[in-house]
Amino acid sequence: MIQEFRRIWKQYAIGMLWLLGLLWPLLGIHPDGSLSFEETFTVWLYLLAGISGCLLIYLANHGGQLNFITIPVKTLRTRVMALATPLPTWMWLVVVFVLALIFPQITGRYATDVAINVLLYICLGLGLNVVVGLAGMLDLGYIAFYGVGAYTYAVLNVTYGVGFWICLPLAACFASFAGCIVGYPTLRMRGDYLAIVTLGFGEIVRIILNNWMELTNGPNGILGVKPISILIPVFENGCSFEIFWVKKLQFFYYFALVLAILTIIGVHRLNFSRIGRAWESIREDETAAELMGVNTFVYKLLAYAMGAFFAGLSGAFFAARMRFVSPESFTFLESAMVLCMVVLGGMGSIPGIILGVVALIALPEVFREFESYRMLIFGATMIIMMLFRPAGLIPAKRVGKRSEEKE
């Protein structure tokens, strides 16, 4: 342990000094121009203590000094796992599903609100996963399709009075169409160039929404979007139908849940279909895919359209829930957030992305006090993640082992 420390202490010291240098401008420079050092030092000392503690535990674990704890824990874990493995996967799914069903009943309004956010972002994340995780095209303007979906519903509803259920497929179709428009000119690009172009397209959509006063009411946004309505049969005198407006958050939660489940099923089916395999081959090696008879043009365009389709669906739900849309909601930061969820959770892995969404939506709500440091913590988390779990929290597939390594 001491030897280990001797090897790394220089890097460690430099790292901590670097952290101090990073912290000071954040905390020490005040808006009135005065400079202070005290606050920086106290925060830094806390961090120093915390990080040193982590390092000590890590080194001790590495050197085997913690065996008296880790070995019992490990045996306990294998025992629990052995108990859990005979249960088939569908039972876990049922448990999760039941928990999701009773969630709004056992928690308050605030938690339900966060949960709806999580569900909408699950749809977004899984949609982006089709483009990024399966087809391997880095899309930095993905939120534009969310915007197209939301504005489709908002404009059609407020200006023309079209109902939600007609607008929902329309929103998805318009978003897919937008996806094709963006996709078509970018199909010949790969890697960095594609990322830059999609970034540009995302901004173009936002700027159009911001400036097309007649249609979108510009930066003021569109107010008074109607919530979801459903027809409920009433049996008082004979049988008639009554319009029921889904204004209560709890009801909306269930609609979002259905949307999320449909998206999960859809993306899962796509993933293991012929189309999904074609996308994966394009991600792995485009030229080889072409030589094997995969029409890369069609499948890449389809990936864009499918990704945008899910974004359009959740966009319409977003507009119906907020009952207000404005270009503010569709900035680049949102695209980056969705991409982070996908990367953090594990590209191409559905449970991973769900976990990534929960981590990036729910955790900031839990740690409200640290709001001003959110981006700092966020960056640090991403770096740590990329160091220790580069394939995401739940990687898509276990990397196969060589046959001689079996057992």
Next chain:
Amino acid sequence: MSVEPILELKNVHSGYGTIKALRGVSLRVYPGEVVAIIGANGAGKSTTLMTICGIVFATAGDVLYNGRVITKVSPEKLPAQGLCQVPEGRRIFPRLTVEENLILGAFYRRDQAGIDADIQHMYSLFPILGERCKQHGGTLSGGEQQMLAIARALMTKPKVLLLDEPSLGLAPIIIQQIFHIIKDINEKEGTTILLVEQNANLALQAATRGYVLETGMITLEDKADALLHNPEIRKAYLGE
């Protein structure tokens, strides 16, 4: 020969941007043959194969397959017509399993039973792939990857198989094995093979005929045996 060539290049020019890689390549491949193209680095061997498949566009000349011009046919339509390439450097799909790699080879095919049977057939041709069928392609060794690349191409049921440097970066014993397999495919399945190689000795031993490609032009064409004993070839490519 009275037989029609199955694959024919007529004065094909192509290149990358302003750089001309092929300057009038003409060659013929007859059904059932193994034809080798040998040449130095940068002679245009790989470009020839890429031009046949349409990944690199021919700027002039025609590529004929089964008597029809395929110069303008897009590359993804060729496997269905029986023309498939094993690209240089193997280019298998590293994060897909061996089995998925093979399934992708049969992408254009819709006969599930036939595909399953062919996968089993590949596992009997290459037993090592059967052992590792659930493993990711990227975790295989170089030789295994080359076998996978060949098996993947065979899944398209090719009439003509284009092989680009199958010996690249492999140990001599593995190269021997791969060339045995190539000969087997030609003899047992009747697949016509167009082989591009730097290793002229090996390629000419396996081939029936050979072409020598130099700076984008065919400079010599002969029976493989004759090329092997041609003193100039021995000097230039066989290191004597």
